[in-house]
Structures are given as C-alpha cells and as structure tokens.
Amino acid sequence: MGWLDARDADEVTYDQLSGFEYNGRRIALMDRQRGIRKPAGMDAALAIRTTYTPPNKVPPYQDAIGPDGLQRYMYRGQDPDHAENRALRVAMRLRLPLMWFVGVREGLYQPIYPVFILGEEARQHRFALALDEMQRFVEPGAAMAEDTRRYVERVTKARLHQRVFRSQVMLAYDGSCAICELQQERLVDAAHIIEDGKPGGEPVVPNGMAMCKIHHAAYDAGILGVRPDLTLHIRQDILDTVDGPMLRHGLQEMHDRRLLVIPRSRASRPDLHRLERRYSEFLTAG
Numbered sequence: 036m037g038w039l040d041a042r043d044a045d046e047v048t049y050d051q052l053s054g055f056e057y058n059g060r061r062i063a064l065m066d067r068q069r070g071i072r073k074p075a076g077m078d079a080a081l082a083i084r085t086t087y088t089p090p091n092k093v094p095p096y097q098d099a100i101g102p103d104g105l106q107r108y109m110y111r112g113q114d115p116d117h118a119e120n121r122a123l124r125v126a127m128r129l130r131l132p133l134m135w136f137v138g139v140r141e142g143l144y145q146p147i148y149p150v151f152i153l154g155e156e157a158r159q160h161r162f163a164l165a166l167d168e169m170q171r172f173v174e175p176g177a178a179m180a181e182d183t184r185r186y187v188e189r190v191t192k193a194r195l196h197q198r199v200f201r202s203q204v205m206l207a208y209d210g211s212c213a214i215c216e217l218q219q220e221r222l223v224d225a226a227h228i229i230e231d232g233k234p235g236g237e238p239v240v241p242n243g244m245a246m247c248k249i250h251h252a253a254y255d256a257g258i259l260g261v262r263p264d265l266t267l268h269i270r271q272d273i274l275d276t277v278d279g280p281m282l283r284h285g286l287q288e289m290h291d292r293r294l295l296v297i298p299r300s301r302a303s304r305p306d307l308h309r310l311e312r313r314y315s316e317f318l319t320a321g
C-alpha cells in the first residue's frame with residue numbers, strides 16, 4: 036500500500052501489479068485467473084479484484100450495498116471452504132487490510148485501499164467490507180439509525196462507486212473538460228447527467244461527462260444546459276450580464292457551441308435519454 040501511495044498515477048496496470056517486488060522478491064499482487072489473491076506462504080488474502088465492466092453495463096458491486104450501507108463482496112463460487120474464501124476469512128479474523136483493484140479499462144485498475152473484511156454472510160455467500168476506518172465500527176446487518184445508515188452508504192459510494200466512476204469518465208474524456216478542454220487534473224470532475232440516487236443516476240460512463248469545476252457548477256446550477264445534440268445552451272440572464280473574462284469566455288461564448296471533447300467510443304458517450312431528461316429540467320427551471 037505504501038508502494039501504491041508513492042506512485043503518481045491514480046490507476047495501476049496489470050503488469051505493475053503482477054510484477055510487484057518486495058525486498059527483492061516478486062510477490063504478484065494480482066493473478067490472471069483468480070479474483071482473490073493469496074500469495075504462496077501467506078495465510079490471508081492480500082488483494083481482491085473486480086474485472087472491468089464496459090461503460091454501458093452495471094458493474095457487479097453496484098447493487099451490492101447492504102441494508103447497513105456497507106459494501107458486499109461475493110464469495111469465489113458457492114463453497115465457503117474454497118481456499119480463496121478461507122483466505123478472506125483469515126484476513127477478517129486477523130483484521131488485516133486488503134487492496135481492492137477495480138477494473139476501469141482492460142488491464143487497468145483503480146486501487147481502493149485499505150479495505151477490511153468486517154463480517155461474513157454465509158447464506159448469501161458474501162462478505163461485508165469496510166472501505167474506511169470509520170466503517171470498521173459498523174456491525175454488519177445490525178439495526179441502526181437512519182442517518183447513520185445514510186452516512187455509511189455515502190462513504191461507500193464516495194470511496195468506491197464515485198472513485199471508479201471518476202476514473203472511467205476521465206479515461207473516456209482524456210482528462211479534459213468536455214466543454215472547454217481544460218486538462219488540469221485537480222480542476223476536472225466527473226459530472227453526473229442524472230443525479231446520484233435518482234432513477235438513471237447510476238455512476239456509469241454514459242451518465243457522466245468530464246467537466247472543469249466552473250462548468251460542472253454551472254451545469255448543476257442550471258446556468259448551462261447540454262442539449263441532446265451535444266450543443267450548449269447558456270441561460271438568457273447570464274447571456275445578458277456584463278462581467279469579466281471568465282463570464283465572457285468561459286460561459287457566454289460557449290452558447291450554441293458543440294461539446295469540444297466527446298469520447299471516441301460510442302458506448303462511452305453521454306446517453307441521449309439522460310441528456311433529454313436533464314435538458315428538459317434545465318428548460319423548466321430556467
């Protein structure tokens with residue numbers, strides 16, 4: 036995990052993971068065949084993996100948030116005594132941190148760590164995970180106040196779902212704002228077309244667009260709309276305002292222009308139906 040921290044890039048490749056060395060010894064952090072990685076000579080699992088899900092498909096972990104707001108991870112197969120499931124159980128008993136590598140493109144992974152195995156639900160063939168230190172105090176399946184549950188779920192979504200979403204959207208848009216092409220990593224967000232929590236609001240690439248902070252905020256505030264034909268609409272009162280260069284170049288001149296960055300792969304492009312819904316909300320609000 037220290038090695039992952041020390042790297043510049045957000046994502047990590049299969050080759051980097053499988054070629055990992057510690058004290059001169061090669062200890063692969065990922066196995067091509069198996070989703071749960073337990074190096075020879077160790078009792079506990081070191082890492083888990085979720086393979087890449089194409090942009091228009093919902094990833095397997097998407098619907099696996101428990102009633103307590105905690106993320107679930109399915110067994111390898113159905114047999115609780117399978118060596119890989121046993122290795123996860125050992126990590127749970129010893130309270131050891133794991134790394135979770137979530138595929139964001141073929142052979143490319145977003146690392147989520149540290150992850151802890153908090154509990155096991157043998158009947159459902161799955162483990163409950165903690166994705167940060169705070170979640171380690173949650174008892175899986177226990178009754179809890181509604182605001183606590185919502186908080187736990189918010190952490191799960193931020194730590195896993197939104198991070199993977201951001202990573203995939205950034206890859207699809209080459210890290211550039213779709214509207215102005217700004218490419219400063221710290222200033223570019225993955226914007227939702229349909230808000231998280233609403234029907235259609237899933238964190239999948241066709242529900243996203245890369246946008247710089249200003250354009251993201253303008254989109255969410257109903258100042259800027261994206262038409263289903265991928266042209267831009269700036270609200271009339273904003274067009275009528277006189278202000279400095281940010282307003283003039285950043286917003287007013289964008290009116291009726293087309294998005295500057297559109298993903299090459301058709302499946303990654305903004306979904307037409309979601310754009311229609313969002314744009315009609317923009318028109319109604321304006």
Ligand SMILES: [Zn+2]
Pocket residue numbers: 212213214215216217246247248249250
């Ligand atoms: Zn922008």
